[in-house]
Amino acid sequence: MCEDHDIRRRALFVTGAAAALTLGSVSFASGATTPTATQEKKTVRGTFPTGSPDFVYLPLDIPGGVSEIHVAYTYDKPAVPAGTQGNALDIGIFDERGTDLGGRGFRGWSGGARSEFFIRADDATPGYIPGPIREGTWHIALGPYTVAPQGLTYEVAITLTYDEPGETPKPVYPPERAKGRGRAWYRGDCHLHSWYSDGRRTPAEIAALARAAGLDFINTSEHNTHAAHAHWADQAGDDLLILLGEEVTTRNGHVVALGTDPGTFVDWRYRARDNRFGKYAREIRRAGGLVVPAHPHATCIGCNWKFGFGDADVVEVWNGPYTPDDEVSLADWDSMLVASVRSGRAWIPAMGNSDAHRDPDPVGTPQTVVLADDLTREAILDGLRAGRSYVAESKSVSLAFTASGSRGEHAGIGERLPVDPDAPVTVRLEVTGAPGCTVRFVTDQGGLFTSPALPASGSGTAEWRTTASYAAYVRAEVRHAPVVTGLPGPLAAFTNPVFLGR
Structure with missing residues (x-):
């Protein structure tokens, strides 16, 4: 059976002020009325014009006795002129508890990564949450991410299976502690995608790559779903701490929820x-x-951050292989540091992550190296929050960055050196694993020191003298040779700042 659910322009004019629109319900009459039926299928077709709401909900009246919901969908992808966006349609589902923002009804999301999914009590497609199929009104969530000028014509096929339900497994989560080295520098990559969203790697493959990259911890960050949380416990070990999170993927930017409690779902349906x-x-x-x-400052649609940084704990300045948008993010972050010292407000530390999805994306390029009291969830998050960290392109690169005063005062990354305004300060960076790179010291006035290129061994030391009245903070950059004449070379590493003065 097929039903048409076209959204006409007149309907959009009436409802366009809202971020979401609900279509007419799809009813299933089987279950109690025809106990011999094992499956029932219905197909819905429709068209979204340009200017459609961010989310369109298709209600499903689910009867009792359903053991599985299976949904498959397709949509047209017409040719469009250069510079014009084509069609892209995301999909997910909410159960009978509703679609309220932040509510409990969320049961899964695959965005545009899959053309079909299923949910049963005992299992579900990656990205979806297994559990009981309860009687009531469920909602398929359609997200017309971009719509071509010709419109977006779609077809959704819903198949219900009637049978005895399976048993929902009790989730098992990774431990919050690994075998650390006490207070030490730990390496991590906190932005990774598996096949539980739009990645192509399994958790086991990612964990193996993380270990090969010299990482001590990682954070799961699937797009708009926490479904992966219960599938990482087997990959944790004494040598690898696995934190749980989500990449909250809105239409106005993405935010990594890093190290949240197991099973935490964070809604994304807002601008x-x-x-x-x-x-x-x-x-x-x-x-x-x-x-x-x-x-x-990523250039993909919906990726550029538009919520401001007043609610940020840390900002991801370096994402994947170093590109011009990372250079813009670095400059923007440095401007935020200047604003913080001028206003006396708290500063926001920086970090870097790989955002790896599939081969050949390298895990751990870059990686954040954090000084933590131990290899535990609490200690790692405390170190990141305090900015006791630097970012390196690989496990080969290590930094030791300090500032010291003439009376024995000493401060490291993310700390403050309490000296008088005109007291002499010595800034020192020790580098390993960066052959041919240069060291640059950056302050609230800009870059004030650049070293000669490091030798072929990749190891070296750079020192610079200043005062707190001349530099409110100092941070270090290690850069490769320039690719374009007149522009700085790609980063090999950079640190969070050391603040100077009382």
Whole structure:
């Protein structure tokens, strides 16, 4: 049976002020009325014009006795002129508990990564949450991400299976502690994607790559779903701490919920103009996690960060292989440091992550190296929050960055050196694993020191003298040779700042 659900322009004119639209219900009459039936299928077709809402909900009246919901969908992808966006349609589902923002009804999301999914009590497609198929009104969530000028014609096929339900497994989560080295520098990659969203790697493959990259910890960050949380426990070990999170992927930017409590779901169905992000940032913190705007100047649609940084705990300045948008993010972050010292407000530390999805994306390029009291969830998050960290392109690169005063005062990355304004300060960076790179010291006035190129061994030391009245902070960069004449070379590493003065 097929039903048409076209959204006409007149309907959009009436409902266009809302971020979402609900279509007419699809009813299934089997179950109690025809107990001999094992399956029932219905197909819905429709067209989205340009200017469609961000989310369109298709209600499904699910009867009793259903053991599985299977959904498959297709949509047209017409040719469009150069510079014009084509069609892209995301999909997910909410159960009978509803579609309210932040509610309990969420049962899965695959965005545009899959053309079909299923949910049963005992199993579900990666990205979806297994559990009981209860009677009531469920909603398929369709997200017309971009719509071509010709419109977006879609077809959704829903198949219900009637049978005895399976048993829902009890989730098992990774431990919050690994065998650390006490207070030490630990390496991590906190932005990774598996096949539980739009990645192509299994958790086992990612864990193996993380170990090969010299990582001590990772954080799961699937797009708009926490479905992977219960599938990482087998990959944790004494040598690898696995934190749990989500990449909250809105239409106005992405944010990594880093190190949240197991099973935490963070909603993403809002834009900056809706003034809702602060609420969900607080939810991330209540769940024990950090709020980390991701790739804030990325150029992909919906990736550029538009919520401001007032609710951020850390900002992802370096995302994947170093590119011009990372250079813009670095400059933007440095401007935020200047604003913080001028106003006396708290500063926001920086980090870097790989955002690896599939081969050949390298895991651990870059990686954040954090000084933590131990290899535990709490200690790692404390170190990141305090900015006791630097970012390196690989396990080969190590830094030791300090500032010292003439009376024995000493401060490291993320700390403050309490000296008088005109007291002499010596800034020192020790580098290993960066052959041919140069060291650059950057302050609130800009870059004030650049070293000669490091030798072929990749090891060296750079020193610079200043005062707190001349430099409110100093941070270090290690850069490769320039690719374009007149522009700085790609980063090999950079540190969070050391602040100078009382």
